[in-house]
Structure formats: C-alpha cells, structure tokens
Amino acid sequence: MNIHITIIFIISTLVFVCVEGGRKKYNIEQDVRKFGRTLSLAEQSSFSRRILSNGELIRHIVNEETDYGPFFDNEGNLIYKGDELSKVKYVLVKSIIENMDSQNVRFRRKLFQFLNNQYRNNDEIPSELVQEASEESSFDFYNIKSGVLKFTSIAPSLFKRIRSLRQISDDEFKKSLSESMRSVGPLKSGAYFFYTRDQQYIVKFLRSTDGLVLTHMLPIYASLLLKGDSLLADTVGFYSFVHRDAEKGIKNKYYAIVVRNTFPPNIAMDVVYDLKGSTHNRNSGVDGAASALKDCDYLLSGQRLRLGSSDMRKMFFDQVIKDTEFLAQANINDYSLLVGVRHIPVDVAISTSYSDEFDGWYSFQGGYLARNEDNSVYVDPNTGQSEVYYLSIIDLLTEYNDERRLDHDTKAINDDVKARMSNVPPMDYWKRFIHKMDVWNDVSVVGKAIERFQDSEKCREQLLKNNK
Numbered sequence: 001m002n003i004h005i006t007i008i009f010i011i012s013t014l015v016f017v018c019v020e021g022g023r024k025k026y027n028i029e030q031d032v033r034k035f036g037r038t039l040s041l042a043e044q045s046s047f048s049r050r051i052l053s054n055g056e057l058i059r060h061i062v063n064e065e066t067d068y069g070p071f072f073d074n075e076g077n078l079i080y081k082g083d084e085l086s087k088v089k090y091v092l093v094k095s096i097i098e099n100m101d102s103q104n105v106r107f108r109r110k111l112f113q114f115l116n117n118q119y120r121n122n123d124e125i126p127s128e129l130v131q132e133a134s135e136e137s138s139f140d141f142y143n144i145k146s147g148v149l150k151f152t153s154i155a156p157s158l159f160k161r162i163r164s165l166r167q168i169s170d171d172e173f174k175k176s177l178s179e180s181m182r183s184v185g186p187l188k189s190g191a192y193f194f195y196t197r198d199q200q201y202i203v204k205f206l207r208s209t210d211g212l213v214l215t216h217m218l219p220i221y222a223s224l225l226l227k228g229d230s231l232l233a234d235t236v237g238f239y240s241f242v243h244r245d246a247e248k249g250i251k252n253k254y255y256a257i258v259v260r261n262t263f264p265p266n267i268a269m270d271v272v273y274d275l276k277g278s279t280h281n282r283n284s285g286v287d288g289a290a291s292a293l294k295d296c297d298y299l300l301s302g303q304r305l306r307l308g309s310s311d312m313r314k315m316f317f318d319q320v321i322k323d324t325e326f327l328a329q330a331n332i333n334d335y336s337l338l339v340g341v342r343h344i345p346v347d348v349a350i351s352t353s354y355s356d357e358f359d360g361w362y363s364f365q366g367g368y369l370a371r372n373e374d375n376s377v378y379v380d381p382n383t384g385q386s387e388v389y390y391l392s393i394i395d396l397l398t399e400y401n402d403e404r405r406l407d408h409d410t411k412a413i414n415d416d417v418k419a420r421m422s423n424v425p426p427m428d429y430w431k432r433f434i435h436k437m438d439v440w441n442d443v444s445v446v447g448k449a450i451e452r453f454q455d456s457e458k459c460r461e462q463l464l465k466n467n468k
Contacts, residue, residue, distance in 0.1 A: 092203070092256055093177045095151040096239060100170055102137045105156065109134075115219055125219050129226075132158035133218040154238040155218060162225050163236045166260070173236070176200045177258070199265035201236070201258050210397040211240060211255025217330045221396070224323060231337075232323050233394045234260035262338055262392035264366050269340040269390065273298045276336050277429075277436035279458050280420035283466075292338070296459035298440070299452065303341065305389055305441040306378045308371035317438055323393055328430035334398040334422060337437060340390035342367065349377045349386035364388045373444060400426050420458065 112134035119125045138152040163173060181194040181203065193204035206214070214221070218238070224230040237258035242251065263269055274292040276282065283296035293301075307313045320337070327335060349369055363369065367388040370378035377386055398404070408423045424432070436455075443449045 097174050097177060099137055099153050105135050105137050107135055119219050125223050129223060130219050150242040152240045154240060158222055159237050165226060165228060199261055202261055203256060203258050206255040208253055213397045213399050220326050230323055231319055231391055231393050233392050233396060236260055263340050263390050270343050271341045273339040274336045275339060276422050277433040278420055278422040279455050283463055299456040299459050306370040308375045309373060313442060320437060321434055324430055327396060328426045331400050331426050332398060333400050333426045333429040335393055335395045338392045338394045342388045343383055343385040344388055346379050346386050
C-alpha cells in the first residue's frame with residue numbers, strides 16, 4: 001500500500017513538473033513571438049535555465065517597447081522596404097555588437113589555400129595577414145517566425161586591427177552602431193545603406209557577388225588600409241548572414257560592410273563630387289536628382305584640386321596609382337574619387353600649422369588644405385575664402401563580369417562614346433582614371449590645360465543636347 005502511494009506521488013509530481021515546465025516554456029515562447037526576437041545558440045542551450053528568471057530573457061533580448069517581426073518575406077528574400085527595413089538593420093547591428101567579443105573564431109582552410117595561392121608572389125602581403133583574412137566568427141539566430149539565421153563576422157581580428165590603427169575602440173564602435181540609423185536608398189544598384197546617428201559610419205548591404213569580390217581581394221585591400229596613408233574607402237567591418245528555411249528548402253546569403261564616413265561628422269560640405277574620369281552622361285541632371293555632382297559638373301564649374309607644389313601633387317597621385325592599380329588587376333571598374341569641398345575663412349587657413357600626419361600635406365580637421373604652386377594658402381577669387389578637400393576612393397566592388405561586358409558592347413555605339421563612357425574594361429578604366437585625375441587638376445602644363453578645356457566643351461555640348 002505504501003509502495004503504491006509512493007509511486008502515485010512520484011508520477012503526480014512528474015506530471016505536475018512537466019505540465020508546469022511546458023506552460024512556462026510556452027508562455028516565454030509566446031512573449032518571444034510577440035517581440036519577433038531570434039535566439040542565439042547560447043540562449044537556446046540555456047533556455048530551460050533562463051526560463052525561471054521571471055522575464056529576464058525578454059528584457060535581455062530587446063527593449064520592451066520594441067516590436068520586431070520576421071526579417072524575410074514568404075519566399076525567403078531579404079525585405080528592403082518600409083518598417084521591415086528597420087528590422088533588417090536591427091538584426092544586423094545587434095548581431096555585430098553581440099559578436100564583437102566572441103572567441104569562437106574558425107579558420108577556413110580552403111579559403112586560406114585559395115588566397116595564399118593568389119597572393120603568394122606579393123611580398124607586401126605576409127601569410128599572417130592572409131590567415132587573418134581567412135578567419136570568421138559565427139553563431140546562429142533561431143527566429144521562430146522565419147527559420148534559422150546564421151551571422152558571420154568575416155576576418156574579425158583583421159578588421160579589429162584596422163579599427164585600432166584608426167584609434168576606434170570596441171566601445172566606441174558599439175555605441176555608434178547601437179543608436180538609430182538613417183536609411184538612404186535604394187541606390188541605382190538597388191542596394192540600401194545607413195548612416196549611424198553620429199555620422200561616423202555607413203552600413204551598406206552588398207550583393208552576394210560583391211561580397212565574394214571583397215572576400216577574394218581582402219588581403220591586398222587590408223594591407224593598403226593598414227599602411228594608414230591610403231585613400232581607399234575605409235572599411236572597418238565585414239559581415240555576412242545566411243537565412244535557412246529547411247521546411248521551404250530556402251537558403252539565401254547576404255553581405256554587409258561598415259565603412260568610415262569620408263566627411264567629418266556634423267560638418268556640411270559646400271559641394272560634393274563623384275569623379276570617374278568619364279565625361280559621357282556624367283552630369284548630375286542625366287539620371288535625375290543626385291546627392292553628388294559628377295565629372296562634367298566638376299569641369300564646367302572650374303573646380304580643381306589645388307594640391308600645392310609639383311612635389312605635393314606627385315605625392316597625391318602616386319598614392320592614387322598605388323590604391324587603384326590592384327583594382328584593375330582584380331577586374332574592378334566603376335570606382336570613383338569622392339571629393340568634398342568645404343570653404344573656410346582665409347585667416348583660419350593661414351593659422352593652420354603644418355602637420356607631419358600627411359607627410360607634407362597641410363591638414364585641417366582631417367581634410368587637405370588648398371595650396372598654390374608655391375604652397376601658399378589658396379584664396380578663391382569669387383568667394384574670398386580658402387578650401388579644404390575631403391577625399392576618398394569609393395565603390396570598390398564592381399566586377400567587370402559578363403553582364404557589364406554586354407552593357408559595354410551595347411552602349412559603345414562609336415569610338416567617341418567608347419572612349420568617354422564610364423563602363424569600360426578595368427585596365428582601360430584605370431589608365432583613364434589616373435590620367436584624367438591628373439589632367440583635370442593641373443593647369444600648370446599647357447597640354448593638360450588644353451585637354452581639360454576639350455573635355456569641358458564635350459560636356460557643354462552634351463548638356464545642351466540633353467536640355468533640348
């Protein structure tokens with residue numbers, strides 16, 4: 001009798017524990033559904049323990065007033081519109097922040113072998129850098145509504161080194177990313193990017209093809225960034241995330257990068273130019289409203305980079321050559337020199353002291369101070385002010401693939417258009433880019449001044465034709 005009572009008591013206790021445990025788990029899952037939050041692998045493994053912490057799980061997951069839902073549509077495609085865009089930003093940024101301190105770094109041997117073979121004859125790229133470029137840190141998010149989301153920080157140690165060289169601490173980086181961001185887009189490519197609230201960084205989503213391009217050229221790109229004097233767009237983080245829905249058999253991969261803003265936060269540029277060295281349909285009125293003016297606008301405005309003496313100009317263009325030569329070798333075209341021009345009072349420019357930071361440049365708040373041939377401060381005769389230039393080479397991931405070859409062949413209707421159009425083979429693009437950046441900014445040589453005038457006239461004729 002006592003044995004029977006004991007057995008009944010044990011069974012009753014087990015049933016009660018199972019029912020109550022199930023209820024608690026069910027209720028927590030309901031709350032998680034309400035917030036649309038994904039659970040990391042670590043959170044999944046400790047789910048039963050944390051269930052007992054009276055809502056700590058939910059408070060840890062998201063701010064209680066936030067309501068985030070699925071990040072993908074029914075077909076598994078990344079959503080890029082309306083409020084859904086905020087959800088995409090949220091899951092990416094939260095993933096970056098949570099994974100920054102991860103020690104779970106994996107070495108991708110096959111990628112290392114591929115990259116090592118690709119760069120083995122380049123003495124400027126040590127094998128240690130190639131190894132860092134072949135590492136990744138990953139973890140899974142389990143989204144109740146939309147399957148499994150695998151987040152990966154690509155080459156985390158390498159980009160941490162790049163950030164450290166720029167004196168960007170992890171805490172500062174996290175703080176910039178953790179606040180609300182302003183969306184921009186879609187771009188011509190269909191991509192979106194976001195400015196952090198403090199304007200320090202740009203978070204940009206990439207096409208899968210662009211992500212692979214960056215993966216393959218990462219060792220040489222990073223080696224240039226680590227030297228500290230590069231004009232290349234300053235990428236400080238590289239990430240991917242894969243959405244897997246086993247039930248629907250869907251698997252999609254997306255990439256994103258975090259790039260330092262070329263322009264100082266909270267300082268407005270008076271004018272911005274996007275220069276490719278092309279004059280065919282390169283004015284801001286061709287494709288509608290543009291945030292940056294283009295090559296023809298630059299030529300017709302009379303603007304040029306006043307970089308000081310011939311030695312200073314040579315130093316600048318040697319750096320441009322060094323930064324862009326590898327892009328031609330990597331089959332890349334369509335990159336640009338981004339030029340921000342800011343006007344400042346002459347007395348402020350004159351009082352600016354010489355800086356060794358730029359190896360001969362006169363610096364002002366991270367920019368390049370305009371100088372005459374004798375290195376005296378330049379004064380614009382129209383405004384009575386001097387100029388500061390903020391420069392960066394951007395859009396580094398456009399591969400000259402079959403699609404772009406077809407586009408080139410279709411639009412190159414004659415030799416004149418073929419010579420001036422933007423989309424030309426990478427080596428031709430590089431040679432023209434270097435040549436035009438030199439010619440358009442050096443009027444001290446008669447031949448260069450004549451060529452600039454001829455390019456300006458082409459732009460003027462094209463503008464008149466477009467306005468008819």
